[in-house]
Amino acid sequence: MDEQERFRREAIRERIAFHTIGAAVAKNAGVGTGILVSDGGRRFVLTAEHVVRGVALDDIRIWFRPSSAIVEKDARSAVPKDFGGFTFGESVPFVRAGFVSERDLAYLEIPSSYVIPHHCLPYDLCKSESFVRWPDERLDGVTVICYGFPVQNSLEITTSNGVFNALGSVFHECNYDRKLNDTEWKFLASEFSSAKDFLIAYPDSDYVYPKGFSGCGVWAVGGEEVESRVWQPDPLLMGVARSFVPTRGLLVASKFPFARFES
DSSP states (O other), X not given: OOHHHHHHHHHHHHHHHXXXXXXXXXXXXEEEEEEEEEETTEEEEEEXXXXXXXXXXXXXXXXXXXXXXXXXXXXXXXXXXXXXXXXXXXXXOOOOEEXXXXXXXXXXXXXXXXXXXXXXXXXXXXXXXXXXXXXXXXXXXXXXXXXXXXXXXXEEEEXXXXXXXXXXXXXXXXXXXXXXXXXXXXXXXXXOOTTTEEEEEOOTTTSOOOTTOTTOEEEEEOOGGGTTTTOOSSXXXXXXXXXXETTTTEEEEEESSOOOOOO
């Protein structure tokens, strides 16, 4: 790709990272991803329900993106000096949790008094409303990006204070495939359906196994060649990853519009 395209892609990834958080439960034994969102002036962490199901709100630890720019590096070639200081995450005083179980979604409400780091930004769900009326033929071929924290991308690091796992983030980019979304449902469990979900290709043989991607955003992006369809200065949230089907090499995502969390 040319230099202009490279810079554009870097900007898109930085923007997605502004909206993305890591989440851990059970003393870091369970790891998932979430999205900072706003809806009608209220702020939430939106994630997959199974990431936080049965967990007390004060037992959830959140990792916000650092203030520095993203550094892209293959985890297999990373060394301890590539990482900054270790952190055990933050305890956010969530007001309450709401669940949309049929879509495997959870909304964790952030109190208005809580100050989100300045280098993080809640995504306004109203920006995605246009997807409500989009048929598959309009989505076909649109570039989509998943961004999250698959735990098998972590690197074990030994220090004088013990052994730690540095968890790196992963971007997965592909295109929305209308044919895939027409033909694959018959091979999947009945809990998934084209009425509320969509599918994206994730061949396990080529990537890190996506455990930890649960709850990550699936973002629609593009370029000048598809400006009339989806391109805006910011990527648009089109879904939330909820499950991986290794036998088919597929990620299942709950698609927008999401049922909203009520008071």
